[in-house]
Amino acid sequence: MAAIALAPRFHRIGSPAAARYSVEAWFGTTGLGHTVATEFRVRKAAPLDASAIAHVYVNSWRTSYVGLLPDSILRGMSEVRETLFWWTALCSPRSQAVTLVVQDPDGKVVGFLSAGAERAQGPARRAEVYTLYLLESHQRRGFGSWLLRAATERLRDLGFTSLMVWVLAGNPARTFYESLGAAPMAARTIRMGGRSIQEIAYAWPELALAQAPASRGRSSV
Numbered sequence: 312m313a314a315i316a317l318a319p320r321f322h323r324i325g326s327p328a329a330a331r332y333s334v335e336a337w338f339g340t341t342g343l344g345h346t347v348a349t350e351f352r353v354r355k356a357a358p359l360d361a362s363a364i365a366h367v368y369v370n371s372w373r374t375s376y377v378g379l380l381p382d383s384i385l386r387g388m389s390e391v392r393e394t395l396f397w398w399t400a401l402c403s404p405r406s407q408a409v410t411l412v413v414q415d416p417d418g419k420v421v422g423f424l425s426a427g428a429e430r431a432q433g434p435a436r437r438a439e440v441y442t443l444y445l446l447e448s449h450q451r452r453g454f455g456s457w458l459l460r461a462a463t464e465r466l467r468d469l470g471f472t473s474l475m476v477w478v479l480a481g482n483p484a485r486t487f488y489e490s491l492g493a494a495p496m497a498a499r500t501i502r503m504g505g506r507s508i509q510e511i512a513y514a515w516p517e518l519a520l521a522q523a524p525a526s527r528g529r530s531s532v
């Protein structure tokens with residue numbers, strides 16, 4: 312049987328190679344004629360993704376927020392509880408919200424994003440990124456930018472015109488949002504695990520400004 316080359320093809324965002332992708336480029340064929348996916352893919356989340364999203368969420372918090380959040384909060388996280396939350400949310404999605412996942416060539420979810428109407432009172436038609444998390448193994452490979460770009464397209468279709476996100480003040484991910492054109496807009500202090508935690512709000516005054524250059528992969532959102 313012919314060997315199956317499953318190595319994902321990575322191209323930096325904006326690479327000219329990204330523009331060359333076609334449907335055929337996303338699939339390889341085994342010696343038996345079966346089609347196999349060979350690429351990462353961004354798609355809408357479904358209820359059956361709930362446990363995978365919960366896994367990414369809990370693991371990303373535990374690897375990213377050490378020292379930023381109290382250990383008791385990180386230890387107390389539960390994939391079962393998060394699965395229940397995401398299952399419920401994805402079974403009855405709000406019409407003004409979007410949840411996307413990025414999956415690897417084997418179909419494993421390695422990151423996700425959720426967004427929708429801003430939770431606090433803000434300008435009408437401003438959306439908020441509620442969650443954006445990748446497994447540590449898949450960070451700094453362009454997937455966060457890709458998820459954000461796909462989400463802004465969907466949010467624009469839903470009628471939103473601007474975007475914001477809350478970030479822990481000590482989170483290096485602030486550089487991620489800054490690199491995508493967001494500017495600090497506000498600050499607040501929240502209480503978690505008995506500690507005061509500083510958060511910064513970043514905003515894009517226009518949704519289009521949050522659009523990273525063309526992505527390397529296929530989106531179906």
Ligand SMILES: CC(C)(COP(=O)(O)OP(=O)(O)OC[C@H]1O[C@@H](n2cnc3c(N)ncnc32)[C@H](O)[C@@H]1OP(=O)(O)O)[C@@H](O)C(=O)NCCC(=O)NCCS
Pocket residue numbers: 371375443444445446449450451452453454455456457476477478479482483484486487488490
């Ligand atoms: C933040 C996160 C979603 C960004 O996604 P990503 O795929 O890792 O980021 P990208 O590869 O698209 O990065 C684009 C640019 O953002 C900047 N950037 C991203 N993550 C960064 C970090 N941790 N520190 C500094 N700069 C960062 C870099 O300039 C990067 O470009 P470069 O890699 O060519 O230098 C991801 O790293 C993550 O899940 N982090 C842990 C959880 C978290 O903090 N989520 C955000 C909650 S508000």
